Amino acid sequence: AEETLEFTPLAQALSINIGTPSPHWAAGMKAAAGAARAAGLPWVLDPVAVGATSYRQALCGDLLALEPAVIRGNASEILALAGAAARGKGADSADPVEAAEAAARALAQRSWAVVAVTGPVDYVTDGTRAWRVHNGDPMMPKVTALGCSLTALVAAFVAVEAADRAEATVAALACFGLAGEIAARGASGPGSFAVALIDALHAMTPEALDLGARVEPS
Ligand SMILES: Nc1ncnc2c1ncn2[C@@H]1O[C@H](COP(=O)(O)OP(=O)(O)OP(=O)(O)O)[C@@H](O)[C@H]1O
Ligand SMILES: Cc1ncsc1CCO
Ligand SMILES: [Mg+2]
Incomplete structure (x- = not known):
């Protein structure tokens, strides 16, 4: 909270992850999102x-009003964020991606955000267009916080491809899954696996991503 107003304009994009919220963190998140919006920087919400607590639900409501460029969550989180019934177990999803697709489209249509639902096959929509990203491995959900890491990568991709936030998001998901x-x-x-994933991300090239990305329009 003390530094976000000065740090945020130094960045080209911002990732806000509500992982362990408390009033002090929440104030920092809102100040950072507000500073990003004022500076015209895209910001991404995780x-x-x-859905687990009313405190998180209210905080996300406040953050949605600050216009995230992208929202990235698992199916249970996107369902809860859209106001639908969700079965999430804390940070883990208990709903299939397909069950959150309509909620993702509705959320994208009533906000400015591109919405990404991750799971075995990811779904991305800007409310009009939609894609499925087939990359990934079943080991990924066994490492907690890979979704958080992916949200940060989405912010990095949006930072360099701000002209099309949806395509940047799809590319980030394919890159991470590959x-x-x-x-x-x-x-x-x-x-x-967690260590090897960092190495694989470091070694990724545009050519390898072009060859290995498994993306289909939906
Ligand atoms: N069963 C699966 N098979 C292949 N890839 C998966 C599977 N489950 C998740 N992934 C991939 O794992 C990454 C993280 O997505 P996930 O939906 O698990 O995030 P998350 O639930 O928010 O995780 P966390 O809260 O632990 O950070 C994405 O790249 C997603 O495509
Ligand atoms: C960042 C973070 N904080 C609590 S759990 C978690 C990762 C799961 O989303
Ligand atoms: Mg998560």
């Missing part, structure tokens, strides 16, 4: 476990 596929080849469990 509504961690939003890195997961590469990491899984050499990993023996979630611990070595």
Whole structure:
């Protein structure tokens, strides 16, 4: 809260993750989102476990009013954010991605945001266009906070491709999922997988992403 007004304009994009909220953090999040909006910077929202508590629900309501460029969550989080019934278990999803597609479209249409629902096959929509991203590996949901990491990567992609936030989001999801596929080849469990994923992201090239991305319009 003390620094966001000065730090935010130094960035080209902002990622806000409500993972462990409290009033002091919430004030910092709102000040940062407001500073990003004032500076014309895109910002990305990760509504961690939003359906689990009324405090998170209210905080996300306040943050939505500050116009995120992209919202990235699992199916239960997107359902809860859109006001629909969700079965999320804390930060984990208990709903299939398909169950949140209509909620994602509705959320995108009533806000300015591109909405990404992640899971075995990811779904991205700007309210009009939509895509499915097939990249990923079943080891990914066994490492908590990979969704949070992905939201930060979405912010990085939006920072350099602000002209089309939806395409930037799709590319970030394909990149992260493909890195997961590469990491899984050499990993023996979630611990070595997490390390290998960082290495695979570091080694990713535009050519490898073009070859390995599995994206379809929906
Ligand atoms: N069963 C699966 N198979 C393949 N990829 C998956 C699977 N589940 C999730 N992923 C991938 O894992 C990444 C993180 O998405 P996920 O939906 O698990 O986020 P999340 O629930 O917000 O995670 P966290 O809250 O732990 O940060 C995405 O790239 C997604 O495509
Ligand atoms: C960032 C964060 N904070 C609590 S859980 C978590 C990751 C799961 O979303
Ligand atoms: Mg999450």
